[in-house]
Amino acid sequence: MNILDTEVLQLLPGDAQMLQKILNVFLKSSEKLMVMMEEGVENSNMDQIAHAAHTLKSSSAMVGAMDLSELCQQIEAAMHDDECSRISVMVQQSRHARQLVESECHSLYLK
Amino acid sequence: MLIDDDPVSLLVMAESLQEVGFAVIESNDGHKGLTLFAEQHPALILVDLQMPGMDGYTFCKSVRSTPLGRDIPIVVVTGVDDVESIERAYDCGATDFIIKPIRWSIFRHRIQYILRSSNAMQSVQRSSNLLAEAQRVAKLGNWTWDLNEQKLFVSEESYRIFGVPKVDPGVFHKLLMSSVHKDDKKGFDIAVQKASDGEASDYAFLACLPNGESKNILMHLDGSAEHLKSGHRIFGTIQDITERRKAEESVRQLAYYDSITGLPNRDLFKEHLSMALHQAERSKEKIAVMFLDLDNFKRVNDSLGHEAGDVLLKAVSERLHESLRSSDLAARDVADMNSSLARLGGDEFTVMLSGLHGIEHVEMIAQRILERIAEPMMLSGNRVCVSSSIGIAIYPEDGEDLDTLLRNADAAMYEVKSQGRNGVFFYDNALRQQSHDRLELESELHTAIEQDQLTLFYQPKVDAETCQVLGFEALIRWIHPERGMVSPIDFIPVAEESGLILPMGAWVIKTACRQYQAWRKVTDTEFSVSVNLSAHQFADEHLMTTIRDILIETEMPAQFLEFEITETVLMQDADAAMKILDQMKVMGLRVSIDDFGTGYSSISYLKYFPADVLKIDREFVKDLPHDEQDATITNAIILLGKALNMGIVAEGVETESQLQWMRDKGCDQIQGYLFSPPVPPERAEKMLIDPFSLRHD
Numbered sequence: 001m002n003i004l005d006t007e008v009l010q011l012l013p014g015d016a017q018m019l020q021k022i023l024n025v026f027l028k029s030s031e032k033l034m035v036m037m038e039e040g041v042e043n044s045n046m047d048q049i050a051h052a053a054h055t056l057k058s059s060s061a062m063v064g065a066m067d068l069s070e071l072c073q074q075i076e077a078a079m080h081d082d083e084c085s086r087i088s089v090m091v092q093q094s095r096h097a098r099q100l101v102e103s104e105c106h107s108l109y110l111k
Numbered sequence: 112m113l114i115d116d117d118p119v120s121l122l123v124m125a126e127s128l129q130e131v132g133f134a135v136i137e138s139n140d141g142h143k144g145l146t147l148f149a150e151q152h153p154a155l156i157l158v159d160l161q162m163p164g165m166d167g168y169t170f171c172k173s174v175r176s177t178p179l180g181r182d183i184p185i186v187v188v189t190g191v192d193d194v195e196s197i198e199r200a201y202d203c204g205a206t207d208f209i210i211k212p213i214r215w216s217i218f219r220h221r222i223q224y225i226l227r228s229s230n231a232m233q234s235v236q237r238s239s240n241l242l243a244e245a246q247r248v249a250k251l252g253n254w255t256w257d258l259n260e261q262k263l264f265v266s267e268e269s270y271r272i273f274g275v276p277k278v279d280p281g282v283f284h285k286l287l288m289s290s291v292h293k294d295d296k297k298g299f300d301i302a303v304q305k306a307s308d309g310e311a312s313d314y315a316f317l318a319c320l321p322n323g324e325s326k327n328i329l330m331h332l333d334g335s336a337e338h339l340k341s342g343h344r345i346f347g348t349i350q351d352i353t354e355r356r357k358a359e360e361s362v363r364q365l366a367y368y369d370s371i372t373g374l375p376n377r378d379l380f381k382e383h384l385s386m387a388l389h390q391a392e393r394s395k396e397k398i399a400v401m402f403l404d405l406d407n408f409k410r411v412n413d414s415l416g417h418e419a420g421d422v423l424l425k426a427v428s429e430r431l432h433e434s435l436r437s438s439d440l441a442a443r444d445v446a447d448m449n450s451s452l453a454r455l456g457g458d459e460f461t462v463m464l465s466g467l468h469g470i471e472h473v474e475m476i477a478q479r480i481l482e483r484i485a486e487p488m489m490l491s492g493n494r495v496c497v498s499s500s501i502g503i504a505i506y507p508e509d510g511e512d513l514d515t516l517l518r519n520a521d522a523a524m525y526e527v528k529s530q531g532r533n534g535v536f537f538y539d540n541a542l543r544q545q546s547h548d549r550l551e552l553e554s555e556l557h558t559a560i561e562q563d564q565l566t567l568f569y570q571p572k573v574d575a576e577t578c579q580v581l582g583f584e585a586l587i588r589w590i591h592p593e594r595g596m597v598s599p600i601d602f603i604p605v606a607e608e609s610g611l612i613l614p615m616g617a618w619v620i621k622t623a624c625r626q627y628q629a630w631r632k633v634t635d636t637e638f639s640v641s642v643n644l645s646a647h648q649f650a651d652e653h654l655m656t657t658i659r660d661i662l663i664e665t666e667m668p669a670q671f672l673e674f675e676i677t678e679t680v681l682m683q684d685a686d687a688a689m690k691i692l693d694q695m696k697v698m699g700l701r702v703s704i705d706d707f708g709t710g711y712s713s714i715s716y717l718k719y720f721p722a723d724v725l726k727i728d729r730e731f732v733k734d735l736p737h738d739e740q741d742a743t744i745t746n747a748i749i750l751l752g753k754a755l756n757m758g759i760v761a762e763g764v765e766t767e768s769q770l771q772w773m774r775d776k777g778c779d780q781i782q783g784y785l786f787s788p789p790v791p792p793e794r795a796e797k798m799l800i801d802p803f804s805l806r807h808d
Contacts (some may be wrong), residue, residue, distance in 0.1 A: 012125040012507045013215050022126075054161055057191070059119045061212050 008064030141165025380453030729763025
């Protein structure tokens with residue numbers, strides 16, 4: 001399990017205050033992207049899922065949320081195979097993974 | 112400027128760059144990015160490839176299509192394994208790429224590097240643009256030729272100068288070589304050779320371009336340039352100096368030509384004269400320098416104004432041109448004549464006539480100029496007559512250098528002025544007289560032919576042993592009503608120069624034939640008449656036709672007509688002479704070689720000339736018999752003639768002892784004052800009827 005890779009976070013530019021800002025921005029934007037994916041699943045809008053997954057994949061990697069990033073990548077890969085049921089499961093897993101990241105962020109950096 | 116739809120990416124990248132001092136513009140959308148780009152002119156763009164709305168590829172293309180965005184570095188951000196998208200981004204104009212996940216510690220350095228190399232590129236581009244622009248303005252192209260690889264690098268301006276699209280340098284090389292004008296080819300090759308030997312050289316040549324244009328090209332070649340030491344190369348420039356040449360030409364026009372008349376000015380006239388003097392020195396020709404001054408120009412200027420004065424000067428220059436137009440100067444001795452006109456300033460003009468063989472026509476030309484200028488002209492509604500004064504100096508008689516000639520022509524002109532203007536004066540008056548006399552003689556000679564003032568005298572040729580008259584040599588005489596007898600020495604050259612010699616020569620032949628027929632009626636003895644043929648007659652292609660017509664007309668038996676041709680004339684063109692002599696022999700005519708031994712030695716030709724008689728020149732005879740040398744030569748001529756079965760006539764025999772010497776040596780015929788000078792036909796007739804008595808010591 002790699003919810004939040006602190007080494008990655010340490011390499012980010014800026015001071016502790018900046019790091020908090022980055023994480024806040026991440027939490028906000030990742031929430032938006034999660035909602036987009038979930039909507040996509042509901043409406044069977046694959047393009048929307050694909051785009052959100054792609055962005056969240058790199059965005060979460062940037063802040064060291066490796067599990068989440070990994071899941072997004074799998075969703076992206078599954079798009080090609082058109083496995084709707086699997087994608088739906090993975091989006092739910094992502095939601096969970098993001099929740100873990102958020103709690104981790106709060107307990108570690110955003111007290 | 113950063114463009115990414117992911118706020119996290121934007122924030123982190125911005126922070127990373129701001130930390131090292133970059134000012135960052137952010138945009139989460141391509142369209143907005145384009146607007147910001149146009150407004151704020153960032154130095155570098157980082158763009159995410161996958162974005163909703165406008166993606167990174169489209170963004171790249173859009174930026175590149177604007178003038179401002181042509182050279183800006185665009186760095187695309189993409190996933191690690193996405194080679195395909197990197198390639199596509201390049202095609203869309205991306206400069207570089209950065210792979211995610213981004214390593215922040217080197218990110219900012221990457222950006223700094225990219226920015227620096229981009230700046231370097233742009234500055235190279237700028238200076239290369241500047242260079243191209245400078246080359247375009249200077250019409251200067253450069254090229255480098257690698258001698259080892261035989262490869263040519265050519266700058267764009269070089270193509271433009273040659274008026275061709277950018278082609279393969281090899282094609283351009285061929286084009287360059289083939290465009291060099293043939294007169295410049297040799298110099299061009301030498302310049303290239305010099306450069307290959309490591310020297311620098313400049314060469315200007317005329318290039319004939321594929322589009323038919325001609326351009327003056329100045330080429331500089333340098334095989335030694337320090338910065339090209341690494342290889343065996345020639346560095347060169349080509350510059351279009353056509354405009355410069357034109358400018359130089361117009362400067363020359365201003366400096367060397369008179370603005371009112373368009374005639375050469377004093378400086379150019381001096382150049383022309385100086386060149387003509389060099390030429391005349393080699394060719395032994397004469398030059399006439401005329402100074403012409405208008406006699407009443409000042410009056411015209413004062414009364415009608417300067418503008419009218421200028422019109423007058425133009426008219427005078429036009430009239431001078433007309434007077435010198437060579438088509439009107441038909442006479443043969445001005446065939447090679449060149450003329451050059453100039454206005455020295457004020458109302459002074461000069462005329463130079465070069466390539467003259469004689470000066471007979473100079474006065475005529477000057478008179479014609481005088482008359483032409485004196486013709487009335489209309490100036491601002493007024494009928495104006497201007498006369499002129501012309502002074503003439505002749506090279507080499509009146510001066511061998513430019514200044515002397517100009518001074519003397521000027522002096523001669525003042526002589527005219529002092530004698531009442533409107534006239535022509537030669538610097539050397541005696542020369543003028545001579546030229547005048549010659550012209551007068553020519554015109555009188557015309558009259559002489561028309562009025563039968565010419566006549567033939569006859570000198571007998573006598574058998575050396577029997578003293579019987581064997582023939583007569585017909586000799587032309589001019590009995591002038593006022594001057595009396597005019598020597599052929601004086602009028603034959605005039606006849607030759609004026610072309611009168613041909614009709615005159617025909618007249619001589621015809622008259623001699625008629626005389627022969629007249630004499631035949633009073634005597635039964637056989638005799639011949641001989642006629643001299645001059646060089647001009649001998650060179651006349653109609654000679655044989657003329658002779659044939661005369662023989663028919665006068666019913667002259669050809670075997671009694673003899674033509675005397677000097678050895679010198681025969682030898683002028685020995686092969687042509689042989690053909691004419693052959694034709695004469697076919698017609699049955701007799702031929703004698705006159706003045707034998709005085710001209711160019713033709714002994715080897717003698718056996719090929721089908722001549723009947725050798726005439727020993729009086730020069731060898733006059734000091735005989737006591738002059739041993741002359742005796743030896745004369746004896747040899749007689750022996751030679753005998754050996755070739757030719758008759759021998761001794762000319763200029765004046766004494767009994769000369770006659771006796773000739774008899775002893777076996778000479779056949781005698782001509783000379785001992786028997787008779789040339790006499791009129793009536794007296795010659797008496798000699799036929801009443802032969803000379805035998806003279807023996």
